[in-house]
Amino acid sequence: HGTSKINDLGHLEIGGCDTVQLKEEYGTPLYIVDEILVRKRAREYMDAFRASGLKFQVAYASKAFSVTAMCALAEQEGLSLDVVSDGELYTALLAGFPTERIHFHGNNKTPNEIEMALDARIGCFVVDNLVELQLLQAMASEKNQQVNILLRVTPGVEAHTHEYISTGQTDSKFGFDIGNGAAFEAIEQALKQPNLKLLGLHSHIGSQIFEVEGFQMAIERVASFTKEVKSKLNVVFQVVNLGGGFGIRYFEGDTPLQVSQYVKAITDGVKLHFADIGEELPEIWVEPGRSMVGEAGTTLYTVGAIKNIPGVRKYVSVDGGMTDNPRPALYDSKYEAILANRANEATEETVSIAGKACESGDMLIWDLELPQVETGDLLAVSCTGAYNYSMSSNYNRIRRPAVVFVQNGESDLVVRRESHEDIVRNDIIPARISKQTI
Ligand code: LLP
Numbered sequence: 001h002g003t004s005k006i007n008d009l010g011h012l013e014i015g016g017c018d019t020v021q022l023k024e025e026y027g028t029p030l031y032i033v034d035e036i037l038v039r040k041r042a043r044e045y046m047d048a049f050r051a052s053g054l055k056f057q058v059a060y061a062s063k064a065f066s067v068t069a070m071c072a073l074a075e076q077e078g079l080s081l082d083v084v085s086d087g088e089l090y091t092a093l094l095a096g097f098p099t100e101r102i103h104f105h106g107n108n109k110t111p112n113e114i115e116m117a118l119d120a121r122i123g124c125f126v127v128d129n130l131v132e133l134q135l136l137q138a139m140a141s142e143k144n145q146q147v148n149i150l151l152r153v154t155p156g157v158e159a160h161t162h163e164y165i166s167t168g169q170t171d172s173k174f175g176f177d178i179g180n181g182a183a184f185e186a187i188e189q190a191l192k193q194p195n196l197k198l199l200g201l202h203s204h205i206g207s208q209i210f211e212v213e214g215f216q217m218a219i220e221r222v223a224s225f226t227k228e229v230k231s232k233l234n235v236v237f238q239v240v241n242l243g244g245g246f247g248i249r250y251f252e253g254d255t256p257l258q259v260s261q262y263v264k265a266i267t268d269g270v271k272l273h274f275a276d277i278g279e280e281l282p283e284i285w286v287e288p289g290r291s292m293v294g295e296a297g298t299t300l301y302t303v304g305a306i307k308n309i310p311g312v313r314k315y316v317s318v319d320g321g322m323t324d325n326p327r328p329a330l331y332d333s334k335y336e337a338i339l340a341n342r343a344n345e346a347t348e349e350t351v352s353i354a355g356k357a358c359e360s361g362d363m364l365i366w367d368l369e370l371p372q373v374e375t376g377d378l379l380a381v382s383c384t385g386a387y388n389y390s391m392s393s394n395y396n397r398i399r400r401p402a403v404v405f406v407q408n409g410e411s412d413l414v415v416r417r418e419s420h421e422d423i424v425r426n427d428i429i430p431a432r433i434s435k436q437t438i
Helices: 019-026 036-054 068-076 088-092 111-120 130-142 182-191 212-232 259-273 290-296 327-331 420-424
Strands: 012-014 031-033 056-061 080-083 101-103 124-127 145-156 157-161 163-166 197-200 206-211 239-241 283-286 297-308 313-318 337-339 349-354 365-370 376-382 400-406 408-413
Touching: 012 212, 019 031, 019 297, 019 376, 019 400, 031 036, 031 290, 031 408, 036 056, 036 068, 036 259, 036 290, 036 400, 036 408, 056 290, 068 080, 068 408, 080 088, 088 101, 088 111, 101 111, 124 130, 124 212, 130 145, 130 182, 130 197, 145 182, 157 182, 182 197, 182 212, 182 297, 212 239, 212 259, 239 337, 259 283, 259 400, 297 408, 327 365, 337 365, 365 408
Parallel strands: 031 400, 056 080, 056 283, 080 101, 101 124, 124 145, 145 197, 157 206, 197 239, 239 283, 313 349
Antiparallel strands: 031 297, 157 163, 297 313, 297 376, 337 376, 349 365, 400 408
């Protein structure tokens, strides 16, 4: 992927940086982000939308990888930003992200989160339910603000990679169902709120989607619902947000489309189905997360213990695992890896990569072909840019790795490795238990 190659020393090089040197400088485990590849993806989205002639916003779904440097990069590339918690919002604000381009998601925004977002004057709330609608109206009114909202609807399309399921009534914790009247009722309610301005509808059908049919079905359903709303309530929406979900290539068998193909399917679909609804076509918003950063990330580990069970399996343990990448344990996700310090050597054996956490479920990769592995080798797992750092944990009190951005032969630390002090930062021993008297 991206700017990776094998250099003359036989080492994996990313963004012009030798991974063996990156280990010397930063240690392992280490998340390495190919900055040029992230920028390339961002530009593919922006260019494809520009080519469509439609008005648009590409909001990076920061849940995939939310750190201040990434928010700053997203801003430089002209992206908008989707946040789903006060933590992601705080990160965006600290990075100086333009607040009018921040969109706030989530099915249970707390009063504190809403207050923080109102005070920051973010661009849009994606309202998920009636409790939130009432709360937002009350709080906006108290602050004497006019607030832009979208309503999240479930169009009855669910997509997972190759399968997309059409369900009459969606069983989901998110949003208002179009099929059972909930969405229509929410629109009626929203239109009555004096401090809320309803810009349009939002729909997100799933993640790691390889085909365009699901998006096309969702557009068709949102369009026909929009027509119904127009005929009954005489309102026309300005914005349609189609969420994220565009797939990436984790390993050989994955066959995602190119960014431009996803975007063209969406913009063509909107042109087709929304042509006769309003005077002009709606503005299109999307929220890619995984496809913006996933392929740009590589995790570098050092090989430690090796356990060979003759005739059964060879376990190769690395200095990280489910704490920095919970996806194999959680979703049975598949990853590819190579030996970064001997990237030019032919594969010789089949091994399974184990993490260091105390549970047998902590396995990163089963049955991986590698050269003869030795303790001290460097293992590079690819495609770890999305939902890895952002889903990492301190289980076993393992410290989170550092994150570096690499480009043009330079590396920049964007997240420091956690320290032991970080691990106990919030711990308190009540006096009655304490051995020390202070
Ligand atoms: N917009 C909304 C409303 C979403 O719920 C999501 C993802 C996105 C955008 C971004 O979707 P993406 O482009 O990244 O597929 N932890 C899981 C993925 C959860 C996705 C949740 N929502 C994983 O590691 O696969």
